[in-house]
Amino acid sequence: MRRLLTTVLLPLALAACHGRGRTAAQAGLIAAATSSTPPPMAITLAPQINQAEFLRTTRVLTSTALGGRKPATRSEVLTTRYLVSRLHHMGIAPGYHGRWLQPVPVVSTRLLNTTAEFDVRVAGGVQHFAFGTAMLAGTRQARERVELTDAPIVFVGYGIDAPGHHWNDYQGIDVRGKIVIALAGDPDGAGAASRHALARTKFALAARRGAAACFIIHPDGAVRTWNALRDAAAGSVQRLPASAAPGPRLAVAGWLSEAAAERLFSAAGASLGALTQAAVQPDFQATALAATGSIRLVSSIQYGWTDNVIGVIRGARYPHQVVIYSAHWDGLGTLRGPRGRRELLPGAADDANGVAALLQIADAFAHRKQRPARTILFLLTTLGDAHQLGSRYYVHHPVFPLSHTVADINIDLWPILGRARDMT
Numbered sequence: 523m524r525r526l527l528t529t530v531l532l533p534l535a536l537a538a539c540h541g542r543g544r545t546a547a548q549a550g551l552i553a554a555a556t557s558s559t560p561p562p563m564a565i566t567l568a569p570q571i572n573q574a575e576f577l578r579t580t581r582v583l584t585s586t587a588l589g590g591r592k593p594a595t596r597s598e599v600l601t602t603r604y605l606v607s608r609l610h611h612m613g614i615a616p617g618y619h620g621r622w623l624q625p626v627p628v629v630s631t632r633l634l635n636t637t638a639e640f641d642v643r644v645a646g647g648v649q650h651f652a653f654g655t656a657m658l659a660g661t662r663q664a665r666e667r668v669e670l671t672d673a674p675i676v677f678v679g680y681g682i683d684a685p686g687h688h689w690n691d692y693q694g695i696d697v698r699g700k701i702v703i704a705l706a707g708d709p710d711g712a713g714a715a716s717r718h719a720l721a722r723t724k725f726a727l728a729a730r731r732g733a734a735a736c737f738i739i740h741p742d743g744a745v746r747t748w749n750a751l752r753d754a755a756a757g758s759v760q761r762l763p764a765s766a767a768p769g770p771r772l773a774v775a776g777w778l779s780e781a782a783a784e785r786l787f788s789a790a791g792a793s794l795g796a797l798t799q800a801a802v803q804p805d806f807q808a809t810a811l812a813a814t815g816s817i818r819l820v821s822s823i824q825y826g827w828t829d830n831v832i833g834v835i836r837g838a839r840y841p842h843q844v845v846i847y848s849a850h851w852d853g854l855g856t857l858r859g860p861r862g863r864r865e866l867l868p869g870a871a872d873d874a875n876g877v878a879a880l881l882q883i884a885d886a887f888a889h890r891k892q893r894p895a896r897t898i899l900f901l902l903t904t905l906g907d908a909h910q911l912g913s914r915y916y917v918h919h920p921v922f923p924l925s926h927t928v929a930d931i932n933i934d935l936w937p938i939l940g941r942a943r944d945m946t
Contacts, residue, residue, distance in 0.1 A: 570886040579608075579878035583851075584868035591869065592855025593828040593904050594628070601851055602831050605902055608881055609833040612888040617832035617899055618921060624830040626904055626915045629664045629763045635820040636756055640737075640778075643672060644789045644813045651782050657737065658755040659776030662725065664763065664823050668773045672814040673734055674700045675790070679801035679808065680708055681724040681736070688804065695808040698732030701815045703778065703786075706738050709802040722909060725775045735774035735817070739783040739794075751777055760908040763825065767918055774817055787811070828852075830912045831902040832921065833884065838893040844922040846899045846930040847883055848913065849876035850906020873906060876933040896928060906934070 582588070582604065589597035606622045618624040633653075640651040640659065651657040661668045679691040681704030689709070708719040717723055721738055728736035740748055755776070764771065778786070787794040790813040800806055831851065837843065853869030868874065884900050899921065903912030920927070 570889050571882050575885075576875070576878045576882055579881055580870060580875045583874035583877060584870045586866060590855035590867050591851060591853035591874075593852050593908075594826050595855060597855060598828060598852070598904070602829055605831045605851060605877070605881075609831075609884065609900065612885050614833040614835060614884060614888055614900065617834035617901075618830075622831055622833070624832055624916070624919070624921075626828050626830055626912050627763050627766050628760050628826055628828055628905065628908075628911060630758045630760050630824045630826065631660060631662075631664060632758045632822045632824075633660055633756065633819060634822055635818070638817065638819055640776075641816045642675070642786055642789065642813050643816070645791070646789060649786060649789045651778070651786070654752055654756070655779070656782035656785075657776055657778050658751055659735075659737075659774050659817060659819060660755055660759055661773055661819050661821055662729070662761065662771040662775050663773055664761075665773075665821070666823055667818075667820055669816075669818045670701070670734055670774060671816045673816070675811045675813045675815050676700050676702050677787075677792070677797055677809045677811060678702045678704050678728075679797075679806045680705045680719075681728060681738070682708060682718045683727055684718050691801070691806060691808060692727075692731055693807070695810075696732075697728070697808075699734050701735040701737065701774075702728050702731075702733045703737050703739065703783070703811075704728075705798060705801060706741055706744065725772055726769070728775075729770040729772045732770070733772065735776075735815070736772055737776050737778045740777045740779055742780050748777075748779060758824075760905060760911060762911055762915055762918075766915060774819065786813070789813070828904040828912070830904055830916060833900040834921075835887055835893065835898045837895055837897040839895040841897050842922070843926050843928050844897040844899050845894075845928050846901050847880050847933070848901040848903060848930055849873050849880045849933040850903045850910070850912060851877050852904050852906055852908075852912075854907055869907075871935050871938070873934050873936075875936045875938060877902060879933050879936045897922070901930075 583591065583601070588601050588604070589595070591597050591601045602623065609622070616622045636653055638653045638659065640657045642649040642651065653659065676695060676697055678695070678697070681691055681702065683690045683692055704724050706719075706721070708716045724738060725736050740751065784794045787797070790811040792809070792811055797809060850873050853872070853874070854867040856864045856866050858864060880900060880902065887894060887898055901916060903910070903916065905911035906913065917924070
């Protein structure tokens with residue numbers, strides 16, 4: 523039990539000491555955890571959990587025949603047919619009201635004027651921030667033309683409203699119709715584990731507050747590089763349409779490079795460094811900059827459909843309660859490589875082997891002599907590589923009420939290093 527508690531507490535200790543230095547107690551805890559010997563295996567795998575079959579499934583999903591499993595293409599049709607045939611062969615029933623496929627609507631937005639600039643008017647004139655090098659931007663409103671003219675600019679710290687943590691960067695400020703600028707991450711520096719640190723959370727909050735635009739400052743050395751953000755912004759960006767996921771959306775959402783943000787703040791007579799230091803304090807107050815911003819975006823808008831694949835085994839004792847096993851079936855398809863040739867992105871780790879693991883679990887459930895007590899739903903979602911849109915659509919349109927959903931065990935980036943002691 524002591525070893526188990528040590529293993530469970532280790533991630534919490536690492537999160538607590540991230541960015542703050544390790545205390546002697548924390549160092550001792552880490553040393554104790556890493557020196558523990560692996561516990562003996564307490565269970566034996568069901569006969570249906572088969573390594574060879576797992577590998578065969580992964581090879582099929584990553585084959586050239588399935589073309590990288592890109593949604594809304596012929597690859598999707600081939601992939602979903604394969605998944606349905608596997609579930610059907612196991613004896614699992616269709617899980618979406620008697621059907622295998624749950625249609626997911628999607629809207630794709632592609633920026634056409636990639637020479638757009640974010641123009642900031644200050645007392646000394648106008649500062650220009652070019653798309654791709656200094657800033658990135660796109661609309662979330664599925665509109666072909668969006669234009670902001672001389673909108674006031676407000677720095678909102680980390681752009682977080684977390685009542686449970688007594689933190690509200692929007693306290694006492696009205697940002698309706700304004701451009702807000704926020705720092706990436708969250709104040710304690712351990713933002714990777716906080717939903718408040720996610721860009722989509724910051725954008726959604728700014729929209730609910732009535733902001734016209736939100737720019738997040740991209741820090742130098744971030745895990746997701748500026749080039750990766752630029753490539754994503756320059757391509758087709760997929761989202762759920764407002765009809766499927768209602769709520770306010772930003773006219774403009776994007777990023778500023780750290781150098782661009784420093785230049786903007788300096789031109790407005792402010793110090794980004796000083797404001798960043800102030801933003802980590804609970805009593806931080808949003809600051810209006812002596813600047814206004816203008817930007818014009820022209821985009822192409824396309825609507826389409828893709829599918830979640832859903833199978834179900836009805837529970838014997840509590841059929842109204844459901845446990846979900848999920849993994850996203852999609853990949854990135856093929857992209858043009860550095861030499862101009864089309865290259866297959868097979869997505870073996872993300873998430874072909876997660877799907878393969880889910881199918882092994884499904885097969886084990888299907889071969890049980892007795893049905894499970896609760897209903898088991900096997901949810902193979904689409905658009906996992908596009909902000910988990912298939913998962914988000916299911917949350918808005920669940921087969922079983924979310925109040926009856928006991929758990930969702932999601933499998934992504936399934937580890938392939940062999941038998942292990944620890945699990946994340």
